[in-house]
Amino acid sequence: MTTTPSLEALLRIGPFHSALRAAIRRRGLTLERLRLRLGQQDVAVALSTLSDWQQGRVRPVSPKSLRAVAVLEELLEVPPRSLLALLEHTGPSGWPDVVPGMIPGFNANDLEILSRHDRVFVDAERHASRVHTQMVVRARNDGVDRFYAHYFCDDTVETAQLRQEPVRNCRLGRSTRHEAERVVVHELLFDKPLREGETWVFEFVAHDATRIDSIEYAHGVRCFLAQSLIEVHFDPAALPVDPHVYLQDWEEQEPHRTIDLVPDHTNSVHHFETDVSVNWVGIRWSWA
Structure with a gap:
């Protein structure tokens, strides 16, 4: 816990x-x-x-x-x-103290995240092997030209097994990991520096080669997020039990269940949330 x-x-x-x-x-x-x-x-x-x-x-x-x-x-x-x-403070408030020093010049406050769309693909072996993310961001200052994708791993995930693949309007910069804190940070570079107030759309895929059963996917929200969409696509050979949405704030001891989900004809579930101010939004499920 x-x-x-x-x-x-x-x-x-x-x-x-x-x-x-x-x-x-x-x-x-x-x-x-x-x-x-x-x-x-x-x-x-x-x-x-x-x-x-x-x-x-x-x-x-x-x-x-x-x-x-x-x-x-x-x-x-x-x-x-x-x-x-x-x-x-110019660093990533709410993250372990080690994170700002993992990549020189790390600054997570110069971009406002307007929209985040995560598509999670769970394979026949019950593992969330890849996550396709599309983001819309807005620059808070002139000259912003990168985004830091960070992942917090539990003890079942090998940090070395996480790989980042740029898909659209970005390319991979520096990558580093901190085994003690179970943190991985990937730098995604934009095609150009942004002006203050300018928006940017980009996409990337996270690959996880760890062969462990997945039971949830969630992303953190440090500040206000206008739109969050999470989709989880299950292989027909590995259908979930009791998929549901959960939310959790820093002050809460446990995540609270909010919405029960039912897979559609494509074996997928999704949750769309607007005006997000809680710290964690996710979908959780079980296996028979």
């Missing part, structure tokens, strides 16, 4: 919106009450803005917003600059 990060841990590793939400929950304050207390200190923040901040839809970046975050730290009784530090 994965241990859910405490508020103290979230204040160290992020992401910002999860740490803010956990701090608000611990203090037992409603967003309206928090807005009123901010107003008492001459800090005006709309209720919708507070909601966007804690859901990860918007990050406070303006001087006025950062001032509000500093006051929030006082009201929520968290250490000074603990929330602000998460906003200043």
Whole structure:
């Protein structure tokens, strides 16, 4: 079982919106009450803005917003600059500390992920041998020209068995893995540097040669994601039992089941989610 990060841990590793939400929950304050207390200190923040901040839809970046975050730290009784530090951090909040140093120049905050479509192919041996991913991203700054695909492996997966194949509008750059943390990072280079606000569509395939029965597929959501589509295609010789959707946030001890799925005539199931702000979205199944 994965241990859910405490508020103290979230204040160290992020992401910002999860740490803010956990701090608000611990203090037992409603967003309206928090807005009123901010107003008492001459800090005006709309209720919708507070909601966007804690859901990860918007990050406070303006001087006025950062001032509000500093006051929030006082009201929520968290250490000074603990929330602000998460906003200043340029690395991948919420990931193991080792990840930013695995590839020099690693920065996961300069791209906004608008849409992600994963097609998972489970073979006759019950193994998810490949995942075809299409992504739509938008540059937050000028000059962004790459995406970092990262994978967290459990003890049943050999990190050396994971291979990345660029398919469209990208090419493979550097790749590295950290055996102790069970992390693999692949750098996918775009065909050109993007301008701020420019969107880019690209596709890649992850191949996994590990011959272990697969029972789930999920992807992490660090910030707000407008659209997420996961499809799982099963070989006719290996049909699943009880496929269902699950969601999980950092604060939750266990994932919670949301939707039961039924394979269609192509032996496939899918889940489409919009306005995603939870940290994990996935499909899980069993074998007879």
